[in-house]
Amino acid sequence: MTPPRIAVIGGGISGLVAAYRLMKQGRAVTLLEGSAQLGGLGTFFEHDGHTFEKFYHCMLPSDGPLLALLDELGLSHDIYWKPTTFAYAEGEKIFPLNRAVDLLKFGPLSFWDRLRVGFTGLYGRMVKSTGLDEITTAEWLEKLSGARAFKKFWQPMLEAKFGDAWSGVPALWFWTRFNREKGDSKGECKGYVKGGYKRIIQALEAALRDGGAVIRMNEPVQKIELAEDGTPVVETSRFTERFSQVVVTSPWPTFAQAVGDRLKTEAGNISWDIDFQGVINAVFLLKRPLTSHYWLATPEEGYPFDGIVETSTLTNAEDRGQAGRTVVYLTKYLHRRDARYAARDEDIRENWFASLKRLFPALGEEHVEASYIFRAPFVEPIYTKGFLNRRAPEVLIPGRIFLSTTVQVYPTVTSWNGSVGQVEKTIQALNDSPSVAAPSVSNAGKPSAKLIQAAAAAMV
Ligand SMILES: Cc1cc2nc3c(=O)[nH]c(=O)nc-3n(C[C@H](O)[C@H](O)[C@H](O)COP(=O)(O)OP(=O)(O)OC[C@H]3O[C@@H](n4cnc5c(N)ncnc54)[C@H](O)[C@@H]3O)c2cc1C
Incomplete structure (x- = not known):
């Protein structure tokens, strides 16, 4: 007998919202998160009793689905908006471009x-x-x-x-x-929520726990397969369990690695080999501001990072703990197999800070309160021409396995907003899908063919 429980794989914003939506529909949900923290790329670290995003995050006034979700969670009144600016560094010169x-x-x-x-x-x-x-x-x-x-x-x-x-x-x-x-x-104007993205993560987590959802942490899914009767079977290092349905939100490369042979055959013609770009962020908590710009692009080869994101130009002093605390992210997109991705934290900190001083010669070690290095191997698909047709559909196996990953989000911008919008589409597809699928060898469906400063800011 097929158990009625539905598994959501991955506890980033996509997984949290998918589980939340299903729970609100009265479904019994188990959320499986591979790491020790919920929130995925939007998660946070603690410093001096305050939390900061590991990777800079903000919202835009056009983020409809995300803003609607925050309204539903009762967080709308805590969102604040500020005008932000962009600049471009060439050599040691900074050119505002607004x-x-x-x-x-x-x-x-x-x-x-x-x-x-x-x-x-x-x-x-x-x-x-x-x-x-x-x-x-x-x-x-x-x-x-x-x-x-x-x-x-x-x-x-x-x-x-x-x-x-x-x-x-x-x-x-x-x-x-x-x-x-x-x-x-x-x-240009950007938004942030009082208390940071942690508030959103914790609001979703609390709603899930109150609604009876099961959340299992440190539970990386190693295999997803179909049993002979078509029931999805999920395997981690600690258990193997059947679920009535599965919603996958973990990054595509980790999912592709976990797909069992039978599932692969049943899914049909899917581009499993979509590769991803990763990122390193070095977060510097400083005792002095650098610029008035949210984003300073440094795309020249001479800089080891692509941009300087001074999020304290957006965030309120209460969200940084101290009025004088400047929060700066140095960001570099890299493939996880690039040797620079594996550089030692100490070397990244030293080399990147030395480069930062090229642009800001008055900056010294005495201005650094603390620094942290974070890496993420799977951030954004490496898109190729015709990606709309390579992107997997929302319904992988009708009635059984559904997808809401960054791959499905394309061409919408990879963002919390893009993920929330995608989850709504995937849950709709799940609700429209027959509740029990006869395993079939056919493809589960096709994807539905779906001022300079801004453009430059969008690239980096
Ligand atoms: C540097 C940077 C800056 C960004 N800036 C912004 C911004 O300003 N605004 C914005 O809206 N967005 C921004 N984004 C993008 C945004 O963070 C992502 O689009 C969004 O978080 C994707 O959410 P997700 O849940 O789909 O995936 P992820 O956040 O990748 O979550 C996937 C989850 O799955 C888990 N997982 C992985 N493998 C397994 C497994 N085998 N089993 C179980 N769980 C697994 C992971 O631990 C993770 O928790 C930024 C991202 C980066 C890296």
């Missing part, structure tokens, strides 16, 4: 190239996304901005995000990021 006039004064490009980059921004705002999954960002931007401006301005930012794989990324990836970040006529 208004048309900033672009006109942007020294790294010739006057003509500035105009072309400006045109690219305007065009990117007006054009529809049709066909953009079939051409690369490089082809699209080179055509719009010209080869010289592309090489100088856009390419380093693409490389910063995707490393060697930059040339294959579809223009649709760029277009969605550009159009998410563009802000309105009042300019």
Whole structure:
């Protein structure tokens, strides 16, 4: 007999929201999280009795599904918004890039190239996304901005995000990021919640526990298979258990590794080999501010990191513990097999801080209160042309196994908002799917074919 319990794999925002939605429908839910912390990439660390995100996080006014969820959780009144700015470092010079006039004064490009980059921004705002999954960002931007401006301005930012794989990324990836970040006529604005992302994680966890959901921590799923009668079987190092249904939210590469032979056959034609880019964030808690910019892009090769994210330009003093405490994230996207990903924490701290001092020569060790290094191996799929067709569907096995991972989120921006929106789609697909699936050899379904500062900020 098939047990009625449903398993949700992964306790990041996707898994937490999937479990929450199912629990609210009256389903018996077991959430399996591989690590000791809930919240996935949005999780936190403690310093001096305060919590900070391990990886910088903020929300945008356009984050509809996330903001609706926060409203439902009673957190809306605790969200605050501030205007934020973007700048670009070339050598040791910092160029703000927030208004048309900033672009006109942007020294790294010739006057003509500035105009072309400006045109690219305007065009990117007006054009529809049709066909953009079939051409690369490089082809699209080179055509719009010209080869010289592309090489100088856009390419380093693409490389910063995707490393060697930059040339294959579809223009649709760029277009969605550009159009998410563009802000309105009042300019760019970002949001944060009092108490940090920890509040959201804890609100979801409390709702789950109150609703009777089971949460198992430190339980990495090693195998997902179908029994002979089609029931999903989930294996960890501690147990092997049958579930009536499974919702997978763990990063695609870890899921692909765990898929059993029978499940693989039943799932049909799925691109299991989608690879992911990882990231290193070095968090510096400083006793003095660096800039007034939320984001300072440093895409030049001379910097070991791609950007400096000064989140204290957004967060309130109470959320940092002290008014004078500046919180700075140095961020570098890297593949997990890149030798730099495995560099020793001490070396990263020393080399990156030395590079930071190139831009801010007055900065000294006496200004550092503390520093922390965090790595994540699976952040964003390495997109290729035609990714819409490579992306797996929400329904992997009808009635049985459902997917809500960053791969399904494309072309929406990988973000908490993108994940929450994706969970809603996946749960809808689950509710629409027959409750018991006859194991079939067919494919479970096809994916439903679905101002410069902002564009630059979106790339890094
Ligand atoms: C540097 C950085 C900055 C970002 N900035 C922002 C931002 O400003 N705003 C924003 O909205 N988003 C931002 N994001 C993106 C956002 O964090 C992600 O899109 C989102 O957290 C993805 O959520 P998820 O639950 O789908 O996946 P994840 O957060 O990756 O969660 C997956 C969970 O699955 C668990 N897991 C893995 N393998 C297994 C297994 N075998 N068994 C069980 N569990 C497993 C993991 O431990 C993890 O808890 C940022 C990300 C990074 C890295």
